[in-house]
Amino acid sequence: MEVGWAATGGDIIDWENSYHSSARQKPGISSPSMTNPADWRRFARRAIEHIEALSL
Known part of the structure; x- marks a missing residue:
């Protein structure tokens, strides 16, 4: 249990929109x-997998 938190992509946040919006700023x-x-x-693995999927 993550004590009320969820890994990237595993909750209600619109990660795809958020990621692409921040990517336009070219943060590097x-x-x-x-x-x-x-x-x-597990958190790191899920976060990396989700971010890589959004980058495609």
Whole structure:
């Protein structure tokens, strides 16, 4: 359990719109964060997979 939080792409936020909106600003880096993941490796893997899928 993620103590009320969800990994990138696993909740109600419109990640696709948010990601593409920020990408137009050309930030050069994307850094997902979570305050207290139950399993940081799973969180990182899911976040990376989701961000890579949005980039296609």
